[in-house]
Amino acid sequence: MPHLSRASFFTSRKHKPSSTKMATLTMSRPAVAGFSFENCRRNVILEGEVNNLGCSLPAARKTGTTICGVVFKDGVVLGADTRATEGMVVADKNCSKIHYISPNIYCCGAGTAADTEMTTQIISSNLELHSLSTGRLPRVATANRMLKQMLFRYQGYIGAALVLGGVDCNGPHLYSIYPHGSTDKLPYVTMGSGSLAAMAVFEDRYKPDLEEEEAKRLVRDAIAAGIFNDLGSGSNIDLTVITKGNVDYIRPHDEANKKGVRLNELEALQLTGDYKYKRGTTAVLSKCVTPLDLEVVEESIQTMDTS
Amino acid sequence: MLGEAEPQWLSEEVKTGTTIIAIEFNGGVVLGSDSRVSAGASVVNRVMNKLSPLHDKIYCALSGSAADAQTIAEMVNYQLDVHSMEIGEDPQVRSAATLVKNISYKYKEELSAHLIVAGWDRKDGGQVFATLNGLLTKQPFAVGGSGSSYVYGFVDAEYRKGMNKKECQQFVVNTLSLAMNRDGSSGGVAYLVTIDEHGTEEKVILGNDLPTFFDQ
Numbered sequence: 001m002p003h004l005s006r007a008s009f010f011t012s013r014k015h016k017p018s019s020t021k022m023a024t025l026t027m028s029r030p031a032v033a034g035f036s037f038e039n040c041r042r043n044v045i046l047e048g049e050v051n052n053l054g055c056s057l058p059a060a061r062k063t064g065t066t067i068c069g070v071v072f073k074d075g076v077v078l079g080a081d082t083r084a085t086e087g088m089v090v091a092d093k094n095c096s097k098i099h100y101i102s103p104n105i106y107c108c109g110a111g112t113a114a115d116t117e118m119t120t121q122i123i124s125s126n127l128e129l130h131s132l133s134t135g136r137l138p139r140v141a142t143a144n145r146m147l148k149q150m151l152f153r154y155q156g157y158i159g160a161a162l163v164l165g166g167v168d169c170n171g172p173h174l175y176s177i178y179p180h181g182s183t184d185k186l187p188y189v190t191m192g193s194g195s196l197a198a199m200a201v202f203e204d205r206y207k208p209d210l211e212e213e214e215a216k217r218l219v220r221d222a223i224a225a226g227i228f229n230d231l232g233s234g235s236n237i238d239l240t241v242i243t244k245g246n247v248d249y250i251r252p253h254d255e256a257n258k259k260g261v262r263l264n265e266l267e268a269l270q271l272t273g274d275y276k277y278k279r280g281t282t283a284v285l286s287k288c289v290t291p292l293d294l295e296v297v298e299e300s301i302q303t304m305d306t307s
Numbered sequence: 308m309l310g311e312a313e314p315q316w317l318s319e320e321v322k323t324g325t326t327i328i329a330i331e332f333n334g335g336v337v338l339g340s341d342s343r344v345s346a347g348a349s350v351v352n353r354v355m356n357k358l359s360p361l362h363d364k365i366y367c368a369l370s371g372s373a374a375d376a377q378t379i380a381e382m383v384n385y386q387l388d389v390h391s392m393e394i395g396e397d398p399q400v401r402s403a404a405t406l407v408k409n410i411s412y413k414y415k416e417e418l419s420a421h422l423i424v425a426g427w428d429r430k431d432g433g434q435v436f437a438t439l440n441g442l443l444t445k446q447p448f449a450v451g452g453s454g455s456s457y458v459y460g461f462v463d464a465e466y467r468k469g470m471n472k473k474e475c476q477q478f479v480v481n482t483l484s485l486a487m488n489r490d491g492s493s494g495g496v497a498y499l500v501t502i503d504e505h506g507t508e509e510k511v512i513l514g515n516d517l518p519t520f521f522d523q
Contacts, residue, residue, distance in 0.1 A: 152378050155417075156320065176351070178321045182373035184344065184352040196349065 064232020066194030067097060067108035068222050069165045070206065071187045072215035075172045075243035076165035079219035080108045081194070081227050082252070083234035090234070096251065098240045102127050102138045103247070105166030106240050107147075110192035111179060112159035119160045123147055140166040140173035144183055152181025161191045167244050194226025194233040201225045212241065220254055227256055320372055321346045324492020325357060326454030327368035328462075328482050329425035329435045331447055332475045335503030336425040336433040339479035340368050341454065341487050342495030353495045358509075362387050364502050365403045365426030370452035375420035383407050400426040404436035404443055412441025423449045427502045454486035454493035461485055476501060484517040 067080045084092035099107050099120035105127075109116025123146050131138045144164055151158055162177040176189035188206050190198040201222040210218065216239060226233045236252035324345050329338045340357035343350055357369045359380040365387070369376035383406045390406075391398045404424040411418065425435040437449040450462055462482055470478065480497060487493045497512040 148374075148377075152374055156374075178346070178351075178374065180320050180372065180374035182321045182344075182377050184355060186352065186354070 065110040065192035066226025066233040068190040072210040081233040156180040194230035197225040198222035325370040325452030326486035371420035408443040454490035457489040
């Protein structure tokens with residue numbers, strides 16, 4: 001059988017006229033789905049360079065947190081503290097950690113603040129479209145599936161630990177969702193750095209079929225345990241009570257850490273903890289008013305086509 | 308502020324450090340599991356049912372990473388639903404085990420979960436399949452999870468062929484109790500599922516109702 005020798009193939013190429021050039025093709029990269037981690041590589045290089053100069057890069061803001069939820073007779077109660085920390089400094093003394101998912105479903109978020117915020121907003125948007133498509137009020141199990149499938153897809157890199165609660169046609173439901181994508185359906189859950197303190201309160205005092213006031217007290221006490229015993233949690237306690245057909249978004253439910261009043265020794269006056277000062281606090285030494293003569297040089301109107 | 312370490316609970320993967328067991332008897336299978344889910348040193352769920360239904364008469368027992376195991380079980384549940392609609396009858400246990408094996412093998416580098424598949428079908432009766440690391444093997448009984456290491460001796464010594472349903476259930480409960488006592492990552496309550504041609508029976512055995520052995 002004739003053997004197609006490789007040498008002949010190569011020699012034929014050599015005889016190509018040198019003036020023919022292949023046109024340079026510029027191919028744009030097709031759009032890649034999902035997150036692009038290009039900036040992570042850039043950040044690592046930047047960090048090295050910046051550290052050589054003796055400074056450091058800004059840290060991601062985390063909600064070192066206490067969040068919890070409890071199922072009671074007619075619905076669910078969700079609770080959260082309101083401190084957001086950036087390392088060892090409090091970045092926000094009154095941030096809102098209970099996020100809206102749908103009219104009957106709310107979600108508390110612990111972990112990286114941006115991740116919990118964006119994840120809940122994405123799922124809220126998708127759930128609204130889904131609800132319009134089905135023509136029904138969304139179910140908590142649907143929100144749970146959407147959240148866990150998204151978090152699993154990102155293999156734990158989205159640092160969002162969530163407590164999802166709501167009331168749908170099948171009754172009240174409560175789920176805890178971990179950053180890697182596992183979920184637990186339980187009558188009471190806690191998450192965040194203060195979760196152990198809050199869980200201690202729940203394990204002591206939880207009973208099935210609580211009344212609404214009892215459940216609110218229990219959640220308030222659990223969050224308070226987290227606030228006072230965990231450095232990453234603090235400030236006020238927010239509560240959300242979800243029942244069939246009604247949501248009470250109580251923010252704040254309890255100002256557990258109220259800022260005290262300061263005394264001004266010189267004037268023995270009680271100043272409010274307010275940063276607004278009355279007119280006259282700063283003495284005006286002189287006043288000079290210069291009117292500016294402006295004349296209209298040119299005026300043109302451009303109508304916008306809003307058809 | 309220097310870049311600080313991420314809080315432990317954010318980065319720690321939630322594991323079902325576990326004891327799971329499945330055993331076949333003449334006419335069906337018995338599956339058993341503990342109920343502890345841990346994230347590092349903390350127990351995040353002390354009552355998790357790790358016996359997950361894949362179909363009416365086919366269950367799987369989860370162990371390893373909670374997220375991976377739950378996701379595999381839910382995916383196979385969906386695939387089995389489609390498959391059983393396509394063939395127009397109840398699926399075989401071997402089919403369910405093959406679907407689990409396919410996922411476990413294809414993604415073996417990325418996943419860290421082991422599922423034991425057991426059930427009853429009309430063709431071959433009760434069957435137990437192990438799918439560790441992507442293999443598929445039919446066995447008279449299978450144990451898995453971190454607690455299984457402590458009870459290999461017990462199950463090897465105590466297993467006899469031809470046990471009836473009650474003896475199998477007692478065997479499973481004894482095994483779980485011994486493992487839960489010795490393994491730090493197993494504990495809570497014991498879940499038992501018995502599948503035979505008449506139906507599926509789920510049972511929970513609370514901590515103080517578990518059998519005790521000489522050192523307790």
